[in-house]
Structures are given as C-alpha cells and as structure tokens.
Amino acid sequence: MDQHAEATGRTPDDERLVCARCGATADGPRPTWTFSMEDGRRRYFCDSCSREHLRAIEGRLDSSWW
Template sequence: MTSLPGGSDKGGSAPEPHPIVCARCGTQARAPQPTWTCSVENGKRRYFCEACSRENLRAIEGRLDSAWW
C-alpha cells in the first residue's frame, strides 16, 4: 500500500458508507433509495423517505423549504 500525504492509504478498503436518514422522520436506509427525495436547502442535502415525500408532495413540487411543511 502506498501512503498519501496526510497519512491516508491509497489502496485498501473503502470507507464505510454512512446511512441515509430521512430529515423528517428519521428513517434510515443503508444505500440511496430510488423512491426517496433529495432536496438541497441552504446548501445542504436533505433526504426524505418515500412516506414523507408522498405526504408533502405539493410542498416539494412548490419548492417550499421543509421548514414550511
């Protein structure tokens, strides 16, 4: 393995992915889900599960920030 500046290794195992968490209800998913919604609010990505996305579809389509739902 080759060590890069800063002490990280170039090879080896990839970092473990962080679970995706619904910003509204807290439901977790290990990998991106095709039925989830991703929104960028104030420069930050926020993910919403299928249930929360369906409940707030009109607000999402109207581009309202999730604070308004």
C-alpha cells in the same frame, strides 16, 4: 442529528441515509427517496414523507414550511 448528518443525510459511522423529516434510515440509495438542497445542505426524505408532502416539494417550499 449532528451537523454532518444534517448536511449530507448520512451519518459518518454507518453511511446510511437518514430522513430529515422523520428520521427513518436506509442502508443504501433508495429510488423512492427524494432530496432537497436547502441553505446549501442536501436533505433526504423517505418515500413516506415525500408522498405526504409532495405538493410542498413540487412547489419548492423549504421543509421548514411543511
């Protein structure tokens, strides 16, 4: 994943959301996806990863700790 995609959760070519955890993609905004600001970067997480790591997200742990 390049720096732009990592910082925004989007790739410049296709403007799709990319899950920072598993790499899943979405063609547009998804209400079940979550995002986190980590080190000044917005990171998106798909609904599966969000559900799996819900307690860590609610505890405000950086994704590197999951």
